[in-house]
Amino acid sequence: METPSYLNDGHGLKSWLLTKDHKRIALLYLISITAFFIMGGLFAMFVRLELLTPAGDLLNAETYNKMFTMHGVVMVFFFLIPSIPAVLGNFLIPIMIGAKDLAFPRINLLSWYIYILGGLFTFVAALSGGVDTGWTFYTPYSTAAANSHVILAALGVFITGFSSILTGLNFIVTVHRMRAPGLTWFRLPLFVWAHYATSLIMILGTPVIAITVLLVAAERALHMGIFDPALGGDPVLFQHLFWFYSHPAVYIMILPAMGVISEIVQTFARKNIFGYSFVAFSSLAIAIIGFLVWGHHLFVAGQSVYAGLIFSFISFLVAIPSAIKVFNWTATIYKGSVSLDSPMLYAFGFIGLFTIGGLTGLFLSTMGLDIHMHDTYFVVAHFHYIMVGGAIMGYLGGLHYWWPKITGRIYSEFWAKIAAGLVFVGFNLTFFPQFIAGYLGMPRRYHEYPPELQVWNVMSSAGASILAVGYALPLVYLVYSLFAGERSPADPWGSKGLEWEIPSPPPTANFEVTPIVTHGTHQYAPSKEVGIV
């Protein structure tokens, strides 16, 4: 006789596909983004296989160009942007604030369907032959010269953007209006602060990319002169519009991961965060300042020098709140009681790799230096350190940390540690050599390259194969735990927070009685005092 939980509350496909339960919707997202991750990973595999040798001998140029484009489009729009908010955010935010669900449960389900529809457009674009413009769709190549399925891919991105906007809307309203009695803003878990800041970017920024890809499709289909100079348009206008969203988008990808790290570090050091309000406000600062830096992608495009100066200056400023977080996490571990369970290993990996990734961003903000580095593998290495070494580590750490809560099962800690180690080693071997190749001058999106750069490329591809194993392992042991894993208690980690006070997995309504909150999360000391819940 199973204990009632959201997992067995209703059976059959309809009860899942028409669910309004934020926890089930989170699982729908988990399955779909995992599928897109595998798809994006396969495209990357072809890229790295081709780059083992300087000559273009595995794929022809057109196919290679489609591989890196599809890798970028799928990973950015269908994996990284939704990942933590749609899976962990959806699951945890209502529970963390003592609510039964998000503010708009049906809109939450609609978000998933919109995501799937957009994904379907992109999947069809891939099956029909793919798109080869780069994930950045620069004009006039994308509107006038490309012979691939630009409109299909652009529409896929356009549609999926609405999933993001609606999720952001849902989170903002939920956090404002549905907090349990006593849960003031400064008692919120930092995970919630991070998602609140992320949601601001989602709703303010995504409409801009939506209209931009629509304009690309319009120019391509209707020959409206917006970006193509042959039709009277301005190609650099596209770059401004595109990056106005796509730079804040990278903060959509990293802020939730930072929220995850804040939670993991506190739990596995059994200590409340050092500098709570600084960490909370730094999320807002990153979101706001992040909207003002887009021109650092246009330093060599002939943008005005003075505009470049302003963008460079502000790009340096946006690094400071991130640095504040890193210092606060480190200070949290000081005099903590540290346990090196696998989520904490991912968190440590994040702290180290995000620091390197963030600091290498400063190289690119430096105007004189960016001239040399722009559009080289240095940029590729930089953003993979943040996106993979940062965001994906945050996602995997969070998935492991909350897996017992979500599924009611404990996974194999032994295999999890092995996977974390393989991911860390594989990741560094893949991407560190790319910094060197980039400074040597290897441009991005190159199908063939000068022979003297082969060593770095071979190291990178070797690392990628190790990374692939590290990613494949959780698929195996996490799924295995669903069938054979030990059942999890409400609080398997000895943590402190509303989500750890309800059963694993939770009942559909989350709380039998709305909790009354009298303090923030992760108050470990004085140790045995139990808060009134």
Next chain:
Amino acid sequence: MFQNLPFFPEQASAQAGQIDAIYFFMVAVTAFFSLLIGALVVVFAVKFRRRHHDEIGVAIHGSLALELLWTVIPLGIVMVMFAWGAKVFFDLYRPPAGAMEIFIVGKQWMWKAQHADGQREINELHVPVGRPVKLVMGSEDVIHSYYIPEFRVKADVIPGRYNSLWFTATKPGRYHLFCAEYCGTRHSGMIGWVTVMEPMDFQAWLSGGPTTASPVAAGEKLFNDLACNTCHQAGPQGRGPVLAGVYGKPVELQGGGTVTADDAYIRESIVNPQAKVVNGFQPIMPTFQGLVTEEQLLQLIAYVRSLSAKPGS
């Protein structure tokens, strides 16, 4: 495979040293902070490892002093980076007067270079050592980017406008030239070589080999062949403005406002003549868009500029 492992590109321009200096500074800062954080995390994880099952950490809420310290110090460091980078950028951005100009046209998937005296190259660029060179660049189709890693210079080459970059080569040799903005199928094939020669060898190269007319001469021929001279005459009786002496000067426009008659304005006036009509003239000039290539536009501009050239230059 491991002999001659390249770690670092050669410094072959006067600018390269400046850029590498700031690079090394930033590598040092990055290494310092990464190692610091990494070491602290590892040391704390070991020193404060959980010793028994129920152990918890000490309740420490924070420290305003520390927060200010690790906000202000990084802020100071990044401001140094900003200022230094800005200074280097200004130097890279402003070519010295008298820099030797070479026209570059990028098209899928090749680089065409045209020297002032008529020498043309494809996927190659010959320059003398020790002399500032300014590349004036346009694209015939999509966005490309002209990148010489060993000189540490790059600029996007954008259709519909001109971008430029400048450098002073310091070491004779052959250096990679790459297209650095994805431009379609053969993007990674749009590469070539920059050859830096001693001045004597460069002069010899310039005068040897097949040459075509200089851009100015080619532009003058086009000006006549396309009948520009029927409206733009030497005296004020023509239907179009006199072009002698106009290059680089401010021009009054119909409806108020002025514009400087630079490369971009002249190009625009040829492909989109209605955009900025000179005050006092009828908007009757036909457009030549599609009738002239990017190279021909550069030649026409060179000719118009030559009409303002000071004697002896």
